[in-house]
């Protein structure tokens with residue numbers, strides 16, 4: 031007798047962060063997390079992204095990067111698992127799709143570039159590798175991946191000191207940014223990984239890392255990669 035198929039897929043909505051599914055939080059998101067996207071836009075343009083390009087933003091949030099890059103390219107598709115985030119983007123005229131790293135199915139010509147910021151850490155490492163492989167397959171050969179996230183560039187025995195000094199520098203007022211308690215929650219329950227685990231994942235799925243920036247506090251990273 032044939033066995034029933036067992037679902038082993040990751041539930042992206044269940045791990046998207048409860049706050050990202052909350053319409054009030056989404057409403058206040060841009061005030062709490064204002065971002066200057068000029069460096070990301072410039073990096074993409076330097077790598078040949080331009081007037082005929084298609085760009086996909088994965089985990090796009092309220093779509094502020096999508097809106098920043100839109101004047102420079104032919105098409106931007108902003109993808110997020112959160113329905114309130116997608117509703118917010120659509121209300122602003124952004125082409126938005128409700129899907130995740132593991133479920134997004136692209137329609138149209140293969141994208142020239144994929145952007146993602148502060149979203150991949152919602153996936154545990156096994157699923158990060160699966161997601162990155164999907165991104166590599168999504169892009170045309172020579173396509174660009176710009177990946178920014180909380181990625182730890184310290185060794186395990188340095189974790190206590192690195193995390194403690196990051197938390198100590200956080201604001202008390204939640205409207206001014208992520209508080210100590212919120213950052214601690216990130217460390218406890220989300221899946222930020224080490225640079226020395228993420229980088230082999232990128233290479234294993236066919237990316238060449240062209241540029242890497244790591245924050246002095248060893249908590250944030252930005253990678254510019256090209257699909258071989």
Ligand SMILES: C[S@@+](CC[C@H](N)C(=O)[O-])C[C@H]1O[C@@H](n2cnc3c(N)ncnc32)[C@H](O)[C@@H]1O
Pocket residue numbers: 042043045046047050051063065088089090091092109110111112115129130131132146147148149152153
């Ligand atoms: C911290 S916000 C970052 C939003 C935006 N990229 C930015 O930098 O402002 C993380 C976003 O990732 C989305 N997200 C979480 N898990 C995801 C997944 N598996 N696939 C796609 N998006 C996801 C959340 O809904 C949320 O909008």
